[in-house]
Amino acid sequence: MWATYYLPVNYVTAMKLQFKSRLVVLLIRLLLVYVAFMLCRVLFYTFNDTLIDPVSATPMWSLIKGSLMFDTVSIIYINLLFIFLSLIPLRISGNKKYQNATFAVFMVFNGLGLLVNVADIFYYPFKQARIVLGDFVLLKDDSFLPLLGDFVADYWYGFLFYFGLIALLWWGYKAVGQKAQPKASNRRFYLEHAAYIVVMGVLVAFFIRGATFSASSYPITMNDAFLYTENPTHTSVILSNPFCILRTIGRSKDVPNLKYFDEAVAQNMAPTTHTSMDWDAYDIDRNTNVFVIILESFGKAHIKSFSDQFKPGQETNTPFIDSIMQESYVFTNTFQNGRRSIDALPAIWASIPSFKDHFLSLPNSVAAYHGLPECMDEMGYQTAFFHGGVKESMGFVSFGKTTGIKNFYSREEYEAENGNGDFDGKWGIWDHKFLPYVHKKLNGMDKAQKPFFATLFTLSSHHPYSIPEGMENKFTEGTLPIHRAIKYSDYALGQFFNSIKNEPWFNNTLFIITADHSSGADSPKFNKQPYEYSIPLMFFKPGGKFKGKDDKVMQHMDIMPTLLGMLDYDKPYFAFGTDHFNKTTAKDHFAVNHSNGVYNCTTDDFCYIFNEKDVITKFAYKTDPLGKHNLISKKTAKDEATIRALKSFLQEYSIHVNNRDYLPKGEKQAKAMALNK
Incomplete structure (x- = not known):
């Protein structure tokens, strides 16, 4: 027994x-x-x-x-x-x-x-x-x-x-x-x-x-x-x-080896090693602080000052964003370079987009980088990243380390100083609690008498769109469940700016405000490509002359080369994007996204749908936002040039990702020689 x-x-x-x-x-x-x-x-x-x-x-x-x-x-x-x-x-x-x-x-x-x-x-x-x-x-x-x-x-x-x-x-x-x-x-x-x-x-x-x-x-x-x-x-x-x-099951074919031209032709049409051009950036120079603010899920469709789909008299979801837009240089035609939060930082910090799969989920993302934070460090900047989630959240901290971020402030650091009473029960620290902590840390960085380059990734405007206890009646419902949470996060951001406006570093800071990705819409226009990828982007320099509206195409991966151009970075750097203000390289520029098995190429006038072999659709998205009229039969010489540029870009992307090559040419060769020694 x-x-x-x-x-x-x-x-x-x-x-x-x-x-x-x-x-x-x-x-x-x-x-x-x-x-x-x-x-x-x-x-x-x-x-x-x-x-x-x-x-x-x-x-x-x-x-x-x-x-x-x-x-x-x-x-x-x-x-x-x-x-x-x-x-x-x-x-x-x-x-x-x-x-x-x-x-x-x-x-x-x-x-x-x-x-x-x-x-x-x-x-x-x-x-x-x-x-x-x-x-x-x-x-x-x-x-x-x-x-x-x-x-x-x-x-x-x-x-x-x-x-x-x-x-x-x-x-x-x-x-x-x-x-x-x-x-x-x-x-x-x-x-x-x-x-x-x-x-x-x-x-x-x-x-x-x-x-x-x-x-x-x-x-x-x-x-x-x-x-x-x-x-x-x-x-x-x-x-x-x-x-x-x-961990790479299902990802072995995410980056196909695309081959359209001889390699020299593709490199010439879509170069990835760049040098900055002198540009009159008003009062922006290497003594200017740079603070990148990435707003969780703040798609352009939710922001009244960016959207033409709000009904007359309809309440805004973002009164603070609307107000600061009037004092900013606004890029009105901006697109994300991925689908989720995990895609934003590679695009912004390293000018690397995500297409069929999240770049950070690819084994090819484990490589050497010379990203924007490292470039800023070389120019004498302190670097920091703020996010109210845990360090492991979406690979943000691990990728930040590879690109040159030196200081990280996450949920762990916040709770070590403030206790664990401000956890939202799902994602991390409530925005209205975490942003005063950011204020405190930025004050500390300012005392170091060196300019800072900081990135803030907000958190609370995320499903399940919760509102902090005691604030339930402060924010009204919108036309979508997310709108109430966006109103809360916009409020928290407004409180933050109100608290920092008298700090000595405030007027000497360039604020780059954008979103990680869109998040649905209550109108057909913003649920259709390319507008489904529309996000806000504005450069705000308090008290300066850097204001206006820019309708030319912009995207996440252009932020790095544009900023380096503004600061006259004097070394070669790697980027898939383009300096928006460089009149030579930004000519006939386009934004690229991927959805439903095809690439979306958006220029200032048209959206092209490309299936890796042929452009199957062309439509004038500004006048025909639902893409009802396919103009592919009316291709012009300019269309052919755009398609060649797109193919060159995708070919270079596949080569660099498959080779794990994210360094400018000179630096890549130098590191290879050092390794051989």
Whole structure:
């Protein structure tokens, strides 16, 4: 009668270590996998240390912490079935055949995971990046089998190492088991095992989301390795497979290799290395502070001063934005370069758009950058990023580190100073609470007697569009559920500006105010491309002459080159966008987005729909916002020039993203020479 639902006595006696709890046995067996993964990492670094910068440049604990995080997620992914089989409340789970099947699942899945991890050790010199799903396209090549044979022959000792790890798992699994116990009652049995499953489920969700339960955190991506280091070569040490493969499922074809012209022709038509041109920026120079404000979900459709769809007498949702617009240089025809919040910062800080998928979710985003924050740092600016969510939120902080941001102020820093009473219960700190904290920190930066470059990403105008307790009656409902939340965030922003207007740094600050993305609309016009991607953008310099309206096309990825042009940045820089005020490069400029499997190319006059082969639609979106009249049959020489420019742009984008090349030509070559030395 003993242990009939756990393990037969003759099976148990072969074990060396026995524990009462099934959960403890499971965790110890998973610990064995940790040991195997860490041994892989040690050999990985030993074998590839000449290709990786000295790890002394990154604090050792940070490397270890990052490695444990990514190993944890890898181990969870490949052991989900094993975890389920180990904890499922079935009486037959103690049967020898069931135990053998569970053991087989453990060995097969972990064996495959370790095989990829070991292969990564020896494949890394050829690619200098971790293996991802897209690399398996080599399986289709006729030369794959001969190359595989050579690989096995050249690195035979790697396979010995691999089989040693398999032996370790085999022996370790058999050395741990569960003590035989009297048969428990059904109630106790099911309650106990239900508790095990709940505990393990919570742990799995916690670690897959990056060791946080924040609602704004996503399952961690490869780019989150930058949370633990600023050195791109060190991310390869931190990352592990099969994480890199599983997180790139469905993304191996996100950036197709588009080829329309000879490479020299495409580079000439769509250059990515730029130099700034002198421009009369009124009273804006390198002593001017720059504060970028990204408003969550503030699509142009919701802002009365930007939209022509409000009915006569209809209440505005954004009285503060409307008021400051009158004192700003306003870009009236601006478009986002992605679909969600995660796409905004790469476009603004690095001039890199997102098309078929979020750029930061691509394995190709793990690379070296020379972004806007680093350029500002070179000009003597302090750099900071403010966001009321947790650090892991959407990869903002990790990407900020790669582009040169030095100071980060997130929910963790806010609550360390102010307690946890201002959490909105979903995303982070309420806007009207977080913005005074931003004010305080900017005052501190001003005391350093250096100009600052700061970026604020607001938070509260996000689903479920909650309003802080005590303010429920302050904001009326609009025509969409989001409007009430936008009214609240606009109010918080107005309070912020009212509080900073007397600070000594206020009049010496250029405020760049935009939105991360649009968020639906109550009119057909703003639910149709290109207007569905319409966002506000204004440059506000208090008390200055920099005012007016500009109807020429602008987009997120143009902000970086435009700002660097205004500040006369004197080095080459990388950008997919264009300096809006450079009359040479901005001539016949266009904005690009992607939706429903096609690209939308928007010029000052027309919107073109391009399916990677042909332009299938052309319409005059300003007079025909719903695109009812297809003018493709009336193509002109100017249309042909625009289409050639678009194809060149997309070809250059695919080349640079596939090559992880986001540096200006001179800097790329210099870093390559340094690496070779």
